[in-house]
Amino acid sequence: MQVKYDFSGKNVILIGGTTGIGRATALAFAGAGANLYVSGLGADLGKGLKEDVKPFGVEIEFEEVDVRDGKAMKALHENAFARFGRIDIAFNNAGVPGKTAPVHELEDADYDLLMDVNLRGIFNGLRYQVPHMAAKGGGAIVNTSSLFGVMGFATTAVYCASKWGVIGLTSSVALEVARKNIRVNAIAPGSVMTPLLRGMFGSEQSARDTVLPMIPMGRISDPSEIAQLVLFLASDAASFITGQAVVIDGGGFVAGADQL
Numbered sequence: 001m002q003v004k005y006d007f008s009g010k011n012v013i014l015i016g017g018t019t020g021i022g023r024a025t026a027l028a029f030a031g032a033g034a035n036l037y038v039s040g041l042g043a044d045l046g047k048g049l050k051e052d053v054k055p056f057g058v059e060i061e062f063e064e065v066d067v068r069d070g071k072a073m074k075a076l077h078e079n080a081f082a083r084f085g086r087i088d089i090a091f092n093n094a095g096v097p098g099k100t101a102p103v104h105e106l107e108d109a110d111y112d113l114l115m116d117v118n119l120r121g122i123f124n125g126l127r128y129q130v131p132h133m134a135a136k137g138g139g140a141i142v143n144t145s146s147l148f149g150v151m152g153f154a155t156t157a158v159y160c161a162s163k164w165g166v167i168g169l170t171s172s173v174a175l176e177v178a179r180k181n182i183r184v185n186a187i188a189p190g191s192v193m194t195p196l197l198r199g200m201f202g203s204e205q206s207a208r209d210t211v212l213p214m215i216p217m218g219r220i221s222d223p224s225e226i227a228q229l230v231l232f233l234a235s236d237a238a239s240f241i242t243g244q245a246v247v248i249d250g251g252g253f254v255a256g257a258d259q260l
């Protein structure tokens with residue numbers, strides 16, 4: 001059963017929306033009546049998303065922008081603000097798994113990729129979204145961290161560091177805007193079957209073999225389940241929630257070392 005949200009007349013900027021969790025969330029917002037300004041890598045994937053959103057009868061634009069590029073991110077936000085006049089909701093979701101290896105096997109380029117996409121990318125969203133929402137009287141922002149943003153995991157040290165950083169950004173910016181009617185929260189998903197999870201562990205099978213023993217609910221989540229959390233945090237149902245990182249992981253975090 002899925003809860004029905006009503007985002008009619010709301011405008012959402014969704015960054016990292018071409019595949020996986022971002023794509024599922026774009027479809028969920030569209031299904032709830034929101035207009036979308038989507039960004040991410042993959043012009044063809046963006047085109048495909050636009051086609052899939054059409055039946056919902058909402059407005060959707062797509063721009064391929066690399067979140068590491070501050071100038072391009074500024075232009076993306078200016079375009080989105082101009083297109084819709086007001087952005088009510090932002091979902092900063094772009095991320096990469098990077099190289100899965102012990103820390104001594106990582107190069108500068110591995111570190112830079114993870115920190116630049118997963119952390120600088122969120123910074124490059126927040127810095128343009130906050131002043132716009134403040135000027136328009138409010139909004140809601142959701143950033144994608146990870147279960148690996150609240151725990152460590154051998155062979156993903158820099159990925160974990162980038163995701164812990166997202167929670168630092170989220171909680172601090174939430175405090176900066178708490179009196180401006182802007183809420184800022186993070187999601188911290190456990191394992192979700194997406195291209196990123198397959199990339200992190202080499203293949204779908206190897207992802208399953210690695211993570212399933214750590215999930216008390218005994219399954220890997222579907223991106224649509226994560227989308228429901230994003231919609232909740234973006235909705236008025238979450239009107240007193242800010243600065244939080246909400247773990248959504250089938251019980252893995254609370255099970256702790258018992259599962260390892």
Ligand SMILES: NC(=O)c1ccc[n+]([C@@H]2O[C@H](COP(=O)([O-])OP(=O)(O)OC[C@H]3O[C@@H](n4cnc5c(N)ncnc54)[C@H](O)[C@@H]3O)[C@@H](O)[C@H]2O)c1
Pocket residue numbers: 015016017018019020021022039040041042065066067068093094095096097117144145146147148188189190191192193194195196197
């Ligand atoms: N899949 C999981 O198990 C899991 C768990 C926890 C957190 N996450 C996080 O969820 C988010 C979405 O990941 P996903 O699992 O849906 O994977 P995904 O690979 O399907 O999606 C990643 C999205 O980020 C975009 N992206 C990647 N690099 C980019 C760049 N340089 N500039 C702009 N966009 C870029 C991609 O185009 C895509 O839209 C990521 O931040 C990821 O770290 C995923």
